[in-house]
Amino acid sequence: MSEIRYNSLFLRLLVLAALVLIPPVLVVSYFAVTSFESGIEPELEGKARTVAENLSVQFNKALVGGIPIDKLVGVEDFLAPILKGNQEFVYLALYDVQGKRLFSVGSVSDELDKSLVDAGILVTGGAVKAGGALDYSVPVHTKETTAGTLHVGVESDYIARSFRSILLDVGVLTIVSFLIASEILLYVVAVNVSGPLGQIGRLLRRYSKGDFSEVASVSGLDEVGRFTKHLNRTVRIVDELYRKLVAYVEEVRLGHFDGQAISDAYAVEDRVKFLYRFSGKGSPQFKIEHHALDIRLALFLFTFAEELTRSFFPLYSMSLPNSLSWLSTEMTMALPIAVFMAMVAIFSPWSGAIAQRLGSRNVFHMGLLPSILGFVLCGVAQDSVHLLVGRLACGLGYAMTTMACQVYITSTVREESRTQSLGVFVGAVLTASVCGSGLGGILAEWIGFRGVFWVSTVVVAVSGILAGRLPDQSPFSQSFRFLPISERLGLLKNWRFSVLVLFAAIPSKIAVTGVTFFLAPLYLWTLGYGYAEIAQMVMLYAILVVILSPMVARLADRTGWRLGLVVTGGLIGSIGLLAPAFGGGALPVVISLVCLGIGNGLAASPQLALIPDLCWIECRSLGQSAVLAEVRRLERIGSTLGPILAAVLVPFLGYGLAIAGLGAGLVVMSAVFLFASFGFGSGIHIATEEVDE
Amino acid sequence: MLWTLAHKVSVALLAILVCMMAATCSFAYWKLEDFLSSMVRSRYGVIVEAIKSGIEDRSALGIPLFQQHSIQEQLERYKGEDVQILDIEVFNAEGDILYNSDRGAIGARVPKGWLAMLTEQNWTYADGGEDEGQVVGAPIVGAFDQPIGGVVLRYPATYVEDRLGAVIAKLGADMAILIVAFGGVAVIGSIFLLRGIRLRLLSMEASLSDLIDRADGVVPSQPDSQDHSFEGCFHGFEWRTREVVVHLKSALDDVERLDRLA
Numbered sequence: 001m002s003e004i005r006y007n008s009l010f011l012r013l014l015v016l017a018a019l020v021l022i023p024p025v026l027v028v029s030y031f032a033v034t035s036f037e038s039g040i041e042p043e044l045e046g047k048a049r050t051v052a053e054n055l056s057v058q059f060n061k062a063l064v065g066g067i068p069i070d071k072l073v074g075v076e077d078f079l080a081p082i083l084k085g086n087q088e089f090v091y092l093a094l095y096d097v098q099g100k101r102l103f104s105v106g107s108v109s110d111e112l113d114k115s116l117v118d119a120g121i122l123v124t125g126g127a128v129k130a131g132g133a134l135d136y137s138v139p140v141h142t143k144e145t146t147a148g149t150l151h152v153g154v155e156s157d158y159i160a161r162s163f164r165s166i167l168l169d170v171g172v173l174t175i176v177s178f179l180i181a182s183e184i185l186l187y188v189v190a191v192n193v194s195g196p197l198g199q200i201g202r203l204l205r206r207y208s209k210g211d212f213s214e215v216a217s218v219s220g221l222d223e224v225g226r227f228t229k230h231l232n233r234t235v236r237i238v239d240e241l242y243r244k245l246v247a248y249v250e251e252v253r254l255g256h257f258d259g260q261a262i263s264d265a266y267a268v269e270d271r272v273k274f275l276y277r278f279s280g281k282g283s284p285q286f287k288i289e290h291h292a293l294d295i296r297l298a299l300f301l302f303t304f305a306e307e308l309t310r311s312f313f314p315l316y317s318m319s320l321p322n323s324l325s326w327l328s329t330e331m332t333m334a335l336p337i338a339v340f341m342a343m344v345a346i347f348s349p350w351s352g353a354i355a356q357r358l359g360s361r362n363v364f365h366m367g368l369l370p371s372i373l374g375f376v377l378c379g380v381a382q383d384s385v386h387l388l389v390g391r392l393a394c395g396l397g398y399a400m401t402t403m404a405c406q407v408y409i410t411s412t413v414r415e416e417s418r419t420q421s422l423g424v425f426v427g428a429v430l431t432a433s434v435c436g437s438g439l440g441g442i443l444a445e446w447i448g449f450r451g452v453f454w455v456s457t458v459v460v461a462v463s464g465i466l467a468g469r470l471p472d473q474s475p476f477s478q479s480f481r482f483l484p485i486s487e488r489l490g491l492l493k494n495w496r497f498s499v500l501v502l503f504a505a506i507p508s509k510i511a512v513t514g515v516t517f518f519l520a521p522l523y524l525w526t527l528g529y530g531y532a533e534i535a536q537m538v539m540l541y542a543i544l545v546v547i548l549s550p551m552v553a554r555l556a557d558r559t560g561w562r563l564g565l566v567v568t569g570g571l572i573g574s575i576g577l578l579a580p581a582f583g584g585g586a587l588p589v590v591i592s593l594v595c596l597g598i599g600n601g602l603a604a605s606p607q608l609a610l611i612p613d614l615c616w617i618e619c620r621s622l623g624q625s626a627v628l629a630e631v632r633r634l635e636r637i638g639s640t641l642g643p644i645l646a647a648v649l650v651p652f653l654g655y656g657l658a659i660a661g662l663g664a665g666l667v668v669m670s671a672v673f674l675f676a677s678f679g680f681g682s683g684i685h686i687a688t689e690e691v692d693e
Numbered sequence: 694m695l696w697t698l699a700h701k702v703s704v705a706l707l708a709i710l711v712c713m714m715a716a717t718c719s720f721a722y723w724k725l726e727d728f729l730s731s732m733v734r735s736r737y738g739v740i741v742e743a744i745k746s747g748i749e750d751r752s753a754l755g756i757p758l759f760q761q762h763s764i765q766e767q768l769e770r771y772k773g774e775d776v777q778i779l780d781i782e783v784f785n786a787e788g789d790i791l792y793n794s795d796r797g798a799i800g801a802r803v804p805k806g807w808l809a810m811l812t813e814q815n816w817t818y819a820d821g822g823e824d825e826g827q828v829v830g831a832p833i834v835g836a837f838d839q840p841i842g843g844v845v846l847r848y849p850a851t852y853v854e855d856r857l858g859a860v861i862a863k864l865g866a867d868m869a870i871l872i873v874a875f876g877g878v879a880v881i882g883s884i885f886l887l888r889g890i891r892l893r894l895l896s897m898e899a900s901l902s903d904l905i906d907r908a909d910g911v912v913p914s915q916p917d918s919q920d921h922s923f924e925g926c927f928h929g930f931e932w933r934t935r936e937v938v939v940h941l942k943s944a945l946d947d948v949e950r951l952d953r954l955a
Contacts, residue, residue: 012886013702035860050736086735185706188701192702193890207934223895227894241937244945252951261951269944
């Protein structure tokens with residue numbers, strides 16, 4: 001019989017979930033849109049007719065006053081603002097009864113003229129399809145007769161175009177819901193199938209080697225629970241037999257004076273003890289295990305709650321009164337983002353340390369307090385100071401909870417591979433960023449900015465409930481370590497490390513927070529895009545990173561071309577940011593976001609994978625995870641600087657050019673990294689060089 | 694076995710399905726209601742704008758608002774053309790209703806909130822509650838750019854909901870059918886996908902029930918120790934358990950013999 005393949009089972013369940021969840025949502029969305037379309041058509045027609053009738057009243061006055069229809073003055077100027085104020089109209093036109101177009105604004109053509117003549121409505125008015133539009137017309141009169149017709153053209157594709165945008169939002173909602181569903185499903189499978197069966201599998205291996213000292217701590221009424229119950233009963237029967245033997249030997253020792261018999265009885269017991277292992281505590285002990293996947297859903301939900309506010313945060317900040325009048329408006333908007341990042345950078349080492357001391361579950365719950373407080377404060381904020389304090393609290397909470405998760409996951413490394421474990425953390429955070437940024441904008445349109453903060457508060461509370469289900473305190477003593485200041489400084493003396501951090505890691509974070517979190521939402525909003533549209537564009541960045549990162553990580557491992565990927569990623573990301581310098585509108589911003597997504601997708605994983613190559617000695621002496629944690633901490637300097645630099649540039653350059661300005665600076669830094677990288681060399685000789693130095 | 698793995702997965706999938714459908718339908722409904730509401734407001738806004746511009750033109754010619762008697766006829770005409778309009782009224786800066794499509798209301802005062810609208814430049818939309826209906830209004834600006842009054846048009850608060858009511862009912866029915874149909878697929882699919890694990894665990898469970906009894910003194914040959922699959926480990930466990938039981942029973946017999954002989 002084959003091995004139980006949990007990944008394969010999960011993938012098959014995921015396919016089932018896709019089959020069960022996506023088609024009905026698409027079908028119901030289609031039904032909704034088609035049903036509503038029929039309800040909206042009469043409303044659109046009614047509006048066009050109302051406009052036509054009201055305009056005709058104005059013209060009738062002039063015509064009754066004796067002005068010939070072809071001698072009216074300023075008609076286009078009169079009609080232009082009406083056309084501009086009604087985006088569903090494509091033209092407004094005045095025709096005489098012979099079909100000659102006298103005055104018009106908007107998209108009119110000879111083909112339209114011909115269609116209207118053919119339709120025979122130039123005296124009576126009416127509704128026809130003409131020239132790619134729905135034409136609604138009413139007659140205009142002199143005292144005696146009909147002088148012409150006033151036409152309002154409605155874009156025939158208007159409803160469909162409007163619904164396309166609604167369907168796009170529904171599509172985003174469906175994708176995000178499916179991603180959330182897959183996280184929940186992964187949790188269900190991990191908690192009910194792969195986790196318990198993995199534990200039982202490991203115990204069976206130990207039993208098959210003769211170690212009966214522990215039993216599985218799996219409960220439940222399902223197949224796994226029942227099987228575990230039978231298995232544990234069998235192990236306990238074996239254990240009881242052993243206890244019976246030990247007791248009998250003890251009875252022989254106490255009941256007889258024949259030293260040889262006692263010695264022989266002990267020999268029998270020793271033989272059993274030599275061959276098999278039983279618990280020294282009187283009965284088999286429950287084996288408590290913790291797995292990286294236990295905490296994934298809690299981490300996902302917490303990060304998701306944080307990401308929900310990401311795509312509109314600067315817009316919310318802008319909508320509040322500025323109590324920090326000594327700062328520019330842009331700086332006031334950027335400061336909450338920078339403060340959040342700074343709090344995460346400052347409190348991560350401390351949070352990691354207390355998570356090891358107090359346990360991940362406890363620190364996760366402690367972190368929820370400032371987070372919830374922060375979200376509530378942001379939700380009820382009356383000015384920029386409230387928002388700033390709220391984000392400060394959120395930053396502290398984020399540092400505590402994410403570090404608690406990281407420590408928990410790192411502590412499972414003895415049981416699972418490191419790559420898998422780190423993948424759990426990165427996967428949850430990246431998926432949450434896609435879901436959060438996409439859904440946040442839609443929710444902001446739906447329930448308002450403040451409502452989204454309340455949703456975040458609830459989601460964070462749910463993540464706390466899930467974290468409460470984690471196993472008790474586990475031994476974390478050697479699992480995770482942050483470096484003291486002296487060792488950090490020592491690390492910076494390695495010029496390769498410093499160059500990587502200064503010219504690759506920090507710039508990429510400056511771009512992410514400066515552009516994705518701050519400039520892009522603000523710029524797109526000034527261009528007239530709605531919150532949902534902004535979120536969808538910002539989401540592109542996260543999607544590309546999610547797709548590219550794992551692929552590039554595999555490529556980098558297979559080819560060893562890590563440095564090249566970091567350089568290429570940095571250059572693509574920074575050069576892409578120059579796009580707004582060559583034109584206005586949303587397209588350059590989208591290009592910037594896409595390039596940034598590709599750039600960070602290419603560079604993020606190889607950047608970390610490069611560390612053991614560049615810091616061979618440090619990784620050996622300080623521990624690889626400690627050095628990697630230091631990189632993550634240092635790159636947060638970039639996260640903090642990003643919005644501040646952007647806010648400094650905006651008053652001088654405006655939003656679009658500020659993106660390009662930031663890009664120009666990052667291009668220079670990427671170029672420096674490119675040239676410095678020629679001196680990096682590779683392989684073990686680095687260690688020799690370091691020793692020589 | 695009431696609560697199987699398949700049940701757990703099915704319940705999770707069903708819960709997610711219901712939540713997703715509810716979220717999607719609510720969102721689609723909200724979007725479309727918002728779209729329709731804006732169209733309705735925009736259509737009635739055209740009427741309000743027409744009345745307002747007429748009044749402002751006449752005011753610019755020096756005719757005071759209270760002397761523009763043609764307004765009354767205009768309001769009645771608009772109301773007559775659209776049965777959905779509850780009423781249209783024109784009030785002065787003090788809030789006294791000067792003209793109303795329902796003549797009985799002339800002379801009454803408008804709610805205080807409406808007077809606040811007079812300072813706003815653009816179209817104003819206010820929810821006047823169930824009794825007041827939905828309101829589309831605009832300030833009337835006099836010759837010196839001072840608000841001299843306002844025009845408001847009221848239509849039923851439930852206008853949009855009424856228009857969409859039948860659609861919602863149909864959508865609810867469609868949703869229920871889809872949930873039942875795809876919920877069934879979820880249950881059957883979960884049972885099918887988890888059947889392998891279920892059967893293997895049941896078979897192993899059955900094997901465990903008489904494992905100790907089968908340890909009758911004869912230890913079978915050791916299974917392949919290189920097989921690290923779940924079943925391989927289980928067979929290793931079975932074999933080792935029978936072996937240890939035989940050893941322990943034999944050891945107990947040995948100790949008993951020693952006890953007896955000593």
